[in-house]
Amino acid sequence: MILQIANDYSGSTVYKSLAQALDEKGLTQVIYTSIREKSLIGKNKIDFKDPNSKIIYSPILNSHTDRIFYKQKIKKILKDVDSKIDVQTISCIHAHTWYSDGGVAYELSKKYNIPYIIAIRNTDLNLFWKLPHLKKYGLEILKNASRVILISKTYKDRVLRDSKIKPLIHSKYSFIPNGIDDFWIQNREERKESIPNIPKLLFIGKFSPGKNVMRLIQAVESLKKQGIPCELNLIGGGGKAETKILEFIKNKKNITFHGKIFDKERLKEFYIRSDIYTMPSKAETFGLVYIEALSQGIPVVFTKNEGIDGLYKRNIGEAVDYNSVESIANGIRRIIINYNNYNFSPKEIIKNHEWKEIAIEYIQIYKAITI
Structure with a gap:
């Protein structure tokens, strides 16, 4: 036993x-x-x-x-x-x-x-x-x-x-x-190959300081000022940073808070509608949600020297400095500009998980x- x-x-x-x-x-x-x-x-x-x-x-x-x-x-x-x-x-x-x-x-x-x-x-x-x-x-x-x-x-x-x-x-x-959960293995998607004029970004997780949601939002706002508008969908909530985050975004039309969603079919719909998954956490042992996103064919923004950084040689997304709004914004921008370069295979990635x-x-x- x-x-x-x-x-x-x-x-x-x-x-x-x-x-x-x-x-x-x-x-x-x-x-x-x-x-x-x-x-x-x-x-x-x-x-x-x-x-x-x-x-x-x-x-x-x-x-x-x-x-x-x-x-x-x-x-x-x-x-x-x-x-x-x-x-x-x-x-x-x-x-x-x-x-x-x-x-x-x-x-x-x-x-x-x-x-x-x-x-x-x-x-x-x-x-x-x-x-x-x-x-x-x-x-x-x-x-x-x-x-x-x-x-x-x-x-x-x-x-x-x-x-x-x-x-x-x-x-x-x-x-x-x-x-990752068998649901994502059995319902993988092909890699997304094109991105619209206004890219849709996705975050799924707790609004704890460690998940760094506020800097992610500030990065989206920075891109907007640079003439690169993006939509950001936030799923999850709770945590010590929730009140501050919800207050900050309440008048921002390009950022939408959807609350907690546990139903995998609904989460899959969000992944399919999204172009980039973004979670520049301060620290992350692994980060299952990155692999979920990759299984649905979208590249990811993750943190340098944490989580999935270095796990794959294929270009799965951009590693950023969690402590820098500029670095997070630059990572998102690089993916937008070079979207077709992120040539990972969802099928090959999920084999390892x-x-x-x-x-x-x-x-x-x-x-x-x-x-």
Whole structure:
């Protein structure tokens, strides 16, 4: 039985998609997720085919103290896991982050001698690894992991350049990008080859500061002043920046807010009507939505050294400096001017992002480290 530890299980469909694909392959798994709010219980639930698989939502986290006292949080989760799971039945632990999940996996491994794998994500590199008092512990987690999963090429390059990390993982890392929902695989479109006089831009996501929506809007306004009018459709919302963003765009006829849309058929309609997908996030482990956009045949504006940057040699779009409105505007303008040059193949791209194939890779890793 595999124990998956995913602190953000309720906040992302990535973990659900992988768990479903593993379930389809007959793998028994327990997913443990510690949460801050009881309202998250049942989110991203799965009707497992395997009757012994389950998800444990544990509302034990404190929004304030657990963000500050990392070691205390790990001890709390460790105690909770011990009380709710018969750890002796676990053959392998899959921690979905280096620090928040990996710390728990490391402690369980020390106590029960169970092998574990970890993935390195955005907050691991851009937050925890930068904290001096957690570096030594972070290196212990890496040192004792049986395998380290690197999800994006940019993060792979970053960790393999780090003189402290590289010696610990260079012989035991696997590069496994995320998959996308089967809906996009089964309903891909051909690459769009022409662009209208007034291009339609699309953003889908949360209005959090990290998604950088305000700079995207300012870039669209900058292009308008340069004589390059664009329409921008915003889907999503919520987050700390929502009020500011909605106030800023309320009188702008070229920018439309559509709210949250979860229906994939409706989202597909927006992709088909759009010419460029634009999300210059401050940091992004991977960014599934970029691949969704590419599957629908439209080029993307993404952030340099984050997410999908460097993943494909084909010209899929433009990498920009998230901190520069001018860079974002220039990226959009380059795509508009050279639209036919973005000669990627949606069919070839989605081949690398099928969860059923990714599940096979993980199962092979689980087997390899438990022999």
